[in-house]
Amino acid sequence: MKEVVIISGKGGTGKTSIAGCFAALARNKVLADADVDAADLFILLEPSIQSRESFRGGHTAFIDMDACVECGECLELCRYDAISQDYVVDKVDCEGCGVCAHFCPSEAIEMQENICGEWFVSDTRYGPFVHAKLGIAEENSGMLVTIVRHNAKLIAGEKGLDLIIVDGPPGIGCPVISAVTGANLVFIVTEPTLPGLHDMQRVAALAKHFNIPAAACINKHDLNPEMSDRIRGYCEETGVNLVGMIPYDTVVSKALVEKKIIVEYGNGSVSEEIKKIWSALAEILGVAD
Secondary structure: OEEEEEEOOOOOOOHHHHHHHHHHHOOOEEEEEOOOOOOOHHHHHOOEEEEEEEEEEEEEEEEOOOOOOOOOHHHHHOOOOOEOOOOOEOOOOOOOOOHHHHHOOOOOEEEEEEEEEEEEEEEEOOEEEEEEEEOOOOOOHHHHHHHHHHHHHHHHHHHOOOEEEEEOOOOOOHHHHHHHOOOOEEEEEEOOOHHHHHHHHHHHHHHHHOOOOEEEEEEOHHHOHHHHHHHHHHHHHHOOEEEEEEOOOOHHHHHHHOOOOHHHHOOOHHHHHHHHHHHHHHHHHOOOO
16 A cells, blocks of 8 residues: 655645546545645535544643632732633634643533534545545644545555545645654645745655655746746655646636636646656655556
């Protein structure tokens, strides 16, 4: 079983659009969206949800007023000022540290586990799909990413599928680390801008830190040929396998407006280049093209 994680270092590079194309082109695969803070691969895949589970992570204090003696101990101890004068806990301000519960003399405070979001197993026209939705302002996104990847692997094992395609989160933080650790290949989608180069360097360094091979493509490369040349030079210097250069074309925007996968929308230069990119990645991974 092989796993490729598509990342970008920043949002807006076309990562999810390309992940959708790979979903249409690849065989014998499970799809996963690890961008749990802002998941949008489902827009292209239009999944039919088969099962949904609550995601629990972290804790919030709850005060049982029947047991509370209103001694004020918790008010003094809470460094986040999450407890009001009438002994009501603000769920947004509470960090779940548990100090109030530990020192409450009447044992009136309980640390309750939070429901932070949901994760789903769905069917799509391209195969099984595992995705998730983290609640607004909730934490533990890295833990939810791990759950998504774990269940994608379980499904691949049960169905005898040999490939997992993961649409990863942007940046280099905790959710990205959770998305790439243990993967067989990191595929970086960048753009010909200075921020694109900078963020590509960051995620390439992250992949190198975890000893994960990295490949890359430059999306809309012809909008800034000079910067594309700089990115190509960086890839040559660092051993990142640059497998494709996708041209700019308004057909991409037209396809997205209609919620269509680009490679199924038409056979133009963008589609042909993405097909070549997938063939190169399939060869690197050793899976069927």
